Each structure stands twice: as C-alpha cells, then as structure tokens.
Amino acid sequence: KAGVTQTPRYLIKTRGQQVTLSCSPISGHRSVSWYQQTPGQGLQFLFEYFSETQRNKGNFPGRFSGRQFSNSRSEMNVSTLELGDSALYLCASSMGTGGSYEQYFGPGTRLTVT
C-alpha cells in the first residue's frame, strides 16, 4: 500500500507570496492532519480534516488554511508569507479521527521563505 505523499517536496518563496501544499493520504484513510515542524518549536498541529470538514485547528493565524476533497486529498494554503513560516510541513493520515488511530506521516514539504 502506498504511503502518504506530499508535493512539492521543496519550495522557495518570497515574503508576501502565497503557497499551496498538497497531500495524498493512504488509500482508505479519511483523516488528514497537518503539522509544522521547526527546530525550535518541534511539531505543532495546524489542523485536521475528516470527511471534507475541518475538525480541529491549532493556534496559528488565519493566513494558514486548508481544505479536503471528496477523495480525501488535502491542500493547505499559506497566504502573505512571512520569514517565520519557513519550516517543514508534514501531512499525516489516519483511518479515522478521535485520537484512537495512529497517524502515518508523509515526507514533508520543506518551505523556505526569503
């Protein structure tokens, strides 16, 4: 079974621009969560989508948004990029939601904002 895939793997953007990252979950998984990983803060939860609905949102500004499609693929968007948004963005999928399902992580998208 194919794992979680994320595209693109690397991105370089300029301050003020916007970016869209994509995540394809494992086949049959309906929940997709997004995390931001930085050396200083570790992994921080951004949001979770389950059956095309946002279930939870972490403590991030409204510039960070996402959506999920009917095939469970998910995208996250960051508008008006800031230098501090440089990070590894991880997508994780699981069969269900509610904290009782293990999450499977993708390789991440490395975003660099200059």
Added chain:
Amino acid sequence: AQSVSQHNHHVILSEAASLELGCNYSYGGTVNLFWYVQYPGQHLQLLLKYFSGDPLVKGIKGFEAEFIKSKFSFNLRKPSVQWSDTAEYFCAVGPLNTGNQFYFGTGTSLTVIP
C-alpha cells in the same frame, strides 16, 4: 494547556548500551500515547503506541515503553542499542475526543557510536 516534555535533548551512547528516554505530559483527560522515530533523511515512523491495557508496550526493533499513569509518563526503553538506532525520537500524546490533534515533544536526538 496541554504539553509534552522530553527531558533529554541529545543523548550519545555506545553500541550495546541501554537506552531510556523520558517523556512526561500534562493533560487531565484520557490520552493515547505514541513514540515516533525519524531516521536521518526519512519521515516520521511509528515505533509503538499505548491505547489501553498492559502499561508495558512493545514496539518495533526491540523498543518498549511503560505508561505510568500516576506520573503522567511514557518512557521509551531499549536494552541494547545499535548504530542503526541513531535517529530523532518524538513522544506524542493524542487526547481522546479531540480529533487527531496530537501534541508532540520537542524530540530527543540519539547518536549511537559504534
């Protein structure tokens, strides 16, 4: 606020030494507990998980962890480490009934010297 603490940030061991990585969390409700590992250049992988039952859980590659509810701890152990265990280890807490919003520790970097 929920938090996960990993007290050891960097650990260096010789091969065959025993390993114990500490993890403490603060959360008042019922949680599921996880240890993830990130090998150099690879994505996060699940090492082991605790949902309920026997507080001593065994994972892949000879790792085990013990849940001590009274201490809010979930320490990771391995009797004899190998060079291939060099990686970053993350403890994660998944509160029940809050979707898949996992809280991660900041990670412990383990270096095993041959």
